[in-house]
């Protein structure tokens with residue numbers, strides 16, 4: 001094996017996750033041009049919605065301009081208004097929380113658990129006891145790893161709270177044989193550029209509730225009443241996806257399983273290649289099948305180095321690593337918000353943020369390139385007393 005110092009920087013940057021096009025995407029976009037459905041109606045939209053419903057098992061899907069838009073309309077459907085408490089996954093991307101703020105709700109952040117890096121059911125129960133008036137729970141499946149849905153869903157049922165799933169990162173991931181994004185009353189997925197499949201930018205609202213589907217279609221197209229003239233009785237939004245953009249998604253959907261298989265290979269190679277180091281991979285439960293969107297590591301308490309040493313090392317070699325999504329309870333903008341931990345009093349989110357790192361997980365990365373990244377990570381531990389120095 002070569003030494004860390006002999007490695008040359010990558011000529012082409014290795015990304016965390018980048019869009020991967022195949023060819024069919026352009027064909028469907030061209031079809032939209034050829035038939036002049038250059039609008040927010042058309043066959044690409046119909047087929048993308050039908051295709052995602054078929055894939056996930058959701059009864060209804062409405063294609064929107066973003067996953068954030070889908071979450072926003074989910075929050076509205078849950079009836080969130082000024083002062084309403086929404087219990088929310090804490091370690092997530094800010095897009096999970098912003099829609100609560102749009103409707104002047106009050107987010108209360110619920111801590112993670114080590115075994116999934118997702119909402120801890122015990123912490124959720126503490127939150128429900130403290131906020132019996134809470135109206136909704138937003139559950140994130142971070143990095144494509146399913147949360148403990150059954151525990152969380154039964155708590156929601158017991159306390160009469162609406163479950164909203166933010167499956168933006170987890171399209172294709174399964175929990176006990178069922179697709180994420182189909183467990184909540186209202187659910188959101190994302191087709192942002194870095195997600196498992198993309199439309200360049202876009203998202204979809206998923207539900208089994210026919211009235212909710214109808215309402216989302218109406219809200220997303222400026223809440224027009226079905227009359228010959230423009231008649232409005234509710235505030236609407238311009239949230240509909242374009243038929244051009246939907247063509248990209250239609251082409252990508254063909255390759256979703258292939259993307260997941262490649263992501264899983266990347267995860268497994270890291271797991272094997274890094275197994276002698278004082279760290280663990282982002283974990284998942286035996287009853288869950290992640291989509292492996294991002295491979296992450298968690299350094300042991302006594303690893304002797306910080307995640308930033310690895311991140312900066314990879315950056316020097318033109319590969320992108322990124323800190324774990326900084327928990328919402330640590331964000332300056334949410335300073336005044338409550339944060340609920342489990343009964344044992346530990347702040348798991350902060351700990352994972354301090355010791356964790358997202359590794360390059362781009363599916364265009366070759367096995368050779370990934371081996372180099374593994375060697376670079378190993379080289380960060382050289383010279384640390386009691387650590388692997390075999391090279």
Ligand SMILES: *Cc1c(COP(=O)(O)O)cnc(C)c1O
Nearest residue numbers: 066067068093095096168190192
């Ligand atoms: C990407 C993402 C979103 C938002 O999706 P957009 O399509 O970018 O609006 C929401 N939640 C999580 C957890 C995400 O990662």
